[in-house]
Amino acid sequence: MADIITVMNLGWRYAAPGGGGEPIQGLRDASCYVQQGALAGVIGPTGSGKSTLVKALAGIIPHCTNGSLNGYVRIADMNVKSTTVSDLSLRVGYVGQDPRAQLTSPTVAEEIAFPLENRGVEPDEIEARVDDVLAMLHIEDLRERDTATLSTGEMERVAIGAAIAGEPDVLIVDEPASLLDEEGYEDLVNVIDVMRRRTRMTAVLVEQDTRFLAQRADAVFLMVNGEIIRRTTADIFTRERSLLESVGVIVSDQDATPLVIESDEPDAAGNPAVVFNHVHARYADSPPSEAPQLDDVAFAVQQGDFVAITGGNGSGKSTLTRLINAELRPDRGQIVVNGVDVASRTPVQMAQQVAVVDQHPADMFCAQSVREEIGFGPRALGVDDDEVARRVNEMVRLFDLYDVEDMPAGALSSGEQRAVALACALVMHAPVLVLDEPAAGLDHRLKSRLLNTVARMNQEGTTVIIATEDADLIQRYCSHAARLDQGRLVSYGRVRANGRRFLAPPPVQGVRAASNGKGVAR
Numbered sequence: 001m002a003d004i005i006t007v008m009n010l011g012w013r014y015a016a017p018g019g020g021g022e023p024i025q026g027l028r029d030a031s032c033y034v035q036q037g038a039l040a041g042v043i044g045p046t047g048s049g050k051s052t053l054v055k056a057l058a059g060i061i062p063h064c065t066n067g068s069l070n071g072y073v074r075i076a077d078m079n080v081k082s083t084t085v086s087d088l089s090l091r092v093g094y095v096g097q098d099p100r101a102q103l104t105s106p107t108v109a110e111e112i113a114f115p116l117e118n119r120g121v122e123p124d125e126i127e128a129r130v131d132d133v134l135a136m137l138h139i140e141d142l143r144e145r146d147t148a149t150l151s152t153g154e155m156e157r158v159a160i161g162a163a164i165a166g167e168p169d170v171l172i173v174d175e176p177a178s179l180l181d182e183e184g185y186e187d188l189v190n191v192i193d194v195m196r197r198r199t200r201m202t203a204v205l206v207e208q209d210t211r212f213l214a215q216r217a218d219a220v221f222l223m224v225n226g227e228i229i230r231r232t233t234a235d236i237f238t239r240e241r242s243l244l245e246s247v248g249v250i251v252s253d254q255d256a257t258p259l260v261i262e263s264d265e266p267d268a269a270g271n272p273a274v275v276f277n278h279v280h281a282r283y284a285d286s287p288p289s290e291a292p293q294l295d296d297v298a299f300a301v302q303q304g305d306f307v308a309i310t311g312g313n314g315s316g317k318s319t320l321t322r323l324i325n326a327e328l329r330p331d332r333g334q335i336v337v338n339g340v341d342v343a344s345r346t347p348v349q350m351a352q353q354v355a356v357v358d359q360h361p362a363d364m365f366c367a368q369s370v371r372e373e374i375g376f377g378p379r380a381l382g383v384d385d386d387e388v389a390r391r392v393n394e395m396v397r398l399f400d401l402y403d404v405e406d407m408p409a410g411a412l413s414s415g416e417q418r419a420v421a422l423a424c425a426l427v428m429h430a431p432v433l434v435l436d437e438p439a440a441g442l443d444h445r446l447k448s449r450l451l452n453t454v455a456r457m458n459q460e461g462t463t464v465i466i467a468t469e470d471a472d473l474i475q476r477y478c479s480h481a482a483r484l485d486q487g488r489l490v491s492y493g494r495v496r497a498n499g500r501r502f503l504a505p506p507p508v509q510g511v512r513a514a515s516n517g518k519g520v521a522r
C-alpha cells in the first residue's frame with residue numbers, strides 16, 4: 001500500500017522566546033512513513049517532541065510557528081512546506097492538545113459545518129453530515145451550544161467532529177485520552193474505524209496511555225529528546241517494555257479495576273475542611289430551561305482527606321472545583337472552607353487557604369521564567385526571599401525542570417506547562433490543595449512523582465481534592481470519592497482499595513509527620 005505520510009530527515013528549532021537567546025530544538029533528523037489507511041501512534045515522555053512532530057504533519061509547523069526547518073514532510077502528493085494551511089486543512093484534520101484554541105464558530109453545529117462549507121458542499125448535504133457527525137460522537141444535545149461554554153471534554157469531542165466532518169485523508173489527534181471520558185474515547189475509536197472503512201482515512205494518535213495503541217496500532221513511533229528512536233509496530237509494547245518504562249511511557253495492559261465507592265455515614269464529629277452545603281450553580285449564559293450545572297450537591301470533605309471528584313465529561317467536576325476558591329459563586333447553597341463562608345471572600349483572599357490548578361494551566365502564566373512563575377505566589381503572600389528560593393528549588397527538582405527553569409512557561413510543551421502549574425500550587429503550602437485533572441498529559445515518571453508528593457503532603461495534613469476520571473489513580477491514592485452525574489452527586493464515600501497499596505516515601509525531615517490517621521496511604 002502507498003505511503004500517505006512521508007517525513008524525511010525533519011529537523012525543527014523553535015525561535016527563542018522573546019527573540020533573544022538560543023533557539024530550542026523541537027525535532028532532530030526525524031524520518032518515518034505511514035501507509036494509507038493505517039492507524040499510527042506517536043508515544044514518548046513529556047517534552048520529547050510528539051506534538052512538534054504532528055504539528056509538522058498538519059502544517060502548523062512551519063506555517064504558523066516561528067522557527068527553522070530542515071528536511072521535509074509530504075502528505076500524499078503535497079509538500080507541507082510549499083502548501084498553504086488552508087489547502088492542507090482540506091486533507092488533514094488536526095486536533096491539538098488544547099481544543100479551546102481550535103473552536104472558532106459561535107455554535108457547535110456551525111463549527112462542524114465550517115469544513116464542509118470550505119469544501120463547497122451543498123447546504124442540504126451539510127445538514128445531513130453535521131447530523132451524522134453529532135450522532136457518531138453522541139453530542140446531538142450540544143448542537144446549538146455556544147462553543148466557548150463547553151466543558152473541556154465536550155470541546156474535545158466537538159473539535160474531533162469538526163476535524164472528521166470534511167472526510168480528511170489524515171486525522172491527527174494529540175492526546176485525546178487525557179481529555180475524553182471512557183465513552184468519549186470509545187466514540188473516537190469507533191469514528192476512526194468507520195472512517196477507515198468508508199474513506200481509507202489514515203489516523204495518527206499521540207498518546208501517553210498506550211492501552212488502545214497496544215491493541216490496534218499498525219505503526220508506532222517512539223520519541224525521545226526530539227528524535228524518533230523506534231519506528232515499529234504494536235509489538236513494542238510487549239517486546240520492549242523495559243525500554244518504554246525507562247523513558248517514562250506507561251505500559252498498561254489491563255483495564256482499570258472498576259471504582260467502588262462505599263457509602264459512608266456522615267462523620268458528625270469530624271473536622272471539615274470543605275463543606276458543600278446544598279450547592280446549586282448555574283452559569284450566567286445557561287438557558288433557564290436547562291438543568292443547573294450543579295444541583296443540590298451536599299457533602300463534607302474532612303481535614304486530611306484525599307478526595308476524588310469523578311464523573312464523565314460535562315458532569316460538573318471543574319464547576320465544583322471553581323467554587324472552592326470563589327472563582328465561581330453558587331446561585332444557592334453555601335461553601336465553607338476551614339470554617340469560613342467562601343461567599344464573604346474574594347479569590348485573592350482565598351489563595352492563602354486553597355491552592356488551585358485548573359485544567360488550562362497556560363492561562364495563569366505571567367512571569368518571564370519558570371523560576372519566577374513558581375516563586376510568584378509565595379512572594380505575593382510575603383514569604384521571605386530565602387524561603388521562596390528554597391521552595392522553588394524543591395519544585396524544580398521535583399518536576400525535573402532544570403533544563404527549562406529560565407524559559408517562559410508559555411514556551412514549554414503541554415506536559416511541562418502542567419508540571420509548572422502544579423509546582424505553582426504545591427509551592428504555596430496551602431492547607432487545601434485542589435487539582436483539576438492534574439495528571440492528564442504527564443508521562444508516567446512525572447505522574448508518579450507528582451502523586452507521591454501530593455500523597456506525602458496529604459499525610460502531613462494537607463487536604464487534597466482532585467477532579468479526575470482516572471480510576472487507577474483514585475484507587476491508588478484517594479481516601480474518598482464523590483461521583484457526579486449531570487450536576488448531581490450520585491455517590492460519596494470511601495474508596496475500596498482493591499488490595500493495592502500506595503507505598504509512601506518517608507516523611508521529609510523536619511516536616512510534621514503524618515497526622516490524619518485515616519490510612520489514606522494505600
Ligand SMILES: Nc1ncnc2c1ncn2[C@@H]1O[C@H](COP(=O)(O)OP(=O)(O)OP(=O)(O)O)[C@@H](O)[C@H]1O
Pocket residue numbers: 148149150151152153154179283284285286293311312313314315316317318319320
Ligand atoms: N461558561 C459556561 N457556560 C455555560 N455552561 C457551561 C459553562 N462552563 C461549563 N458549562 C457546562 O457545565 C457543565 C459542567 O461542566 P464542567 O466543566 O464542570 O464539567 P466537567 O465534569 O469538568 O467535564 P470535563 O470532564 O469535560 O472537563 C457542562 O454541561 C458544561 O457544558
Ligand SMILES: Nc1ncnc2c1ncn2[C@@H]1O[C@H](COP(=O)(O)OP(=O)(O)OP(=O)(O)O)[C@@H](O)[C@H]1O
Pocket residue numbers: 014015017024025026044045046047048049050051052053404410411412413414415416441
Ligand atoms: N512554542 C514553543 N517555543 C519554544 N519551545 C517549544 C515550544 N513548544 C514546544 N517547545 C519545546 O520543544 C520540545 C518538544 O515539545 P513538544 O510539545 O513537541 O513535546 P511533547 O512530546 O508533545 O510533550 P507533551 O507530552 O508534554 O505534550 C520541548 O522541550 C518544549 O519545551
